[in-house]
Amino acid sequence: MSESKRPKINPFWAVVITVGIILFLVEWIIPAVSRQVTGLPFPLTVPRALLFIYMVLTLVALFLFVTFSDENLNAFWRPIRRFLRGDFGKNARNVVVVIVPLLVTWWVFDMKMPKLEPPISLRIQHPSSNFPKSFEDLKNPYAEPSETDVETFIEEARSGDVSFIPQLTADLDLWRDMNSDAHVLTAINTGPVREFMADIEDGNVDHEIARLALIEKNLFEGRALYAMNCRACHGDSVAGDGPMADGFKLRPINFTDNGTLETIVEGYTFWRVTNGGPGLPTEATPWDSAMPEWKLSLSEEQRWKIILAEYDLAQKTPRIPESE
């Protein structure tokens, strides 16, 4: 048998280096590559279970490698034996011999020691400490349209050119194409709008009917925005059971629950939607709310319209602000 001249790396160090490389790959390289691939500003997390499986597989492979021959096994033990004999310095050995059992003791103790901490304080769902009082008396302008809003709406309906939120433009254009350019308001097929359209055709518009139709139109936009932005978490049925809801420790709010939307004034709901989880003070922890900060992506008008739809879908009415 010809002995290879290549300097062989000792199996002990081969094991240490391999474990190091695998850990480095899973902990740093995969997240870094995932950032490159997704282009997101944060890495995708590698689940702990995956790390565990990789490490177990690595250790099994290394065990096979080390125990493959007596020669390998002996070589593996050699640096350990030399270390214990004190070949690398007696002090270094003594320190390690003391520290390793201490670390293991501490680790086992920490794991097994019953934790007698008092329960974490109850989470305050509706913290009031940083809720700006200026929001308290805000009214939803789209639930109570002003005279001028109603007049403008009637004008727009007459000319057939009703303005909608930009998110709906593409869908409404498509709808017009498919409905031989029918009046866009007939896309909202509800009682008040049908009555209003009949009035428009007669040329004799009842102001109250126009007002109700305008609220219907605002609701229509609000529902569409809800479906686009909130449904994934708060659900079709606004019961906090959207497809993403299970992913959060602090579940998205169930708006049909009596303890939620009905207990707060509209202005508070607006503030919550505007500032989301990041706007909450520390009383609202220990679990952080995943609720996004909607002022970053929706205009004030759009936020109010969603809130209108939200109360409507949940069949709730906002709490009335207390007068002083």
Ligand code: HEC
């Ligand atoms: C990523 C998931 C997610 C999305 C998307 C989301 N929410 Fe939330 N929402 C939450 C979570 C989580 C909470 C917090 C639960 C808590 O504070 O107890 C919450 C709370 C709320 C609350 C507070 C209710 C209360 O009683 O204080 C309102 C209002 C609300 N969301 C409205 C909306 C609206 C409107 C949208 C869409 C524009 C939306 N949410 C989109 C997750 C989400």
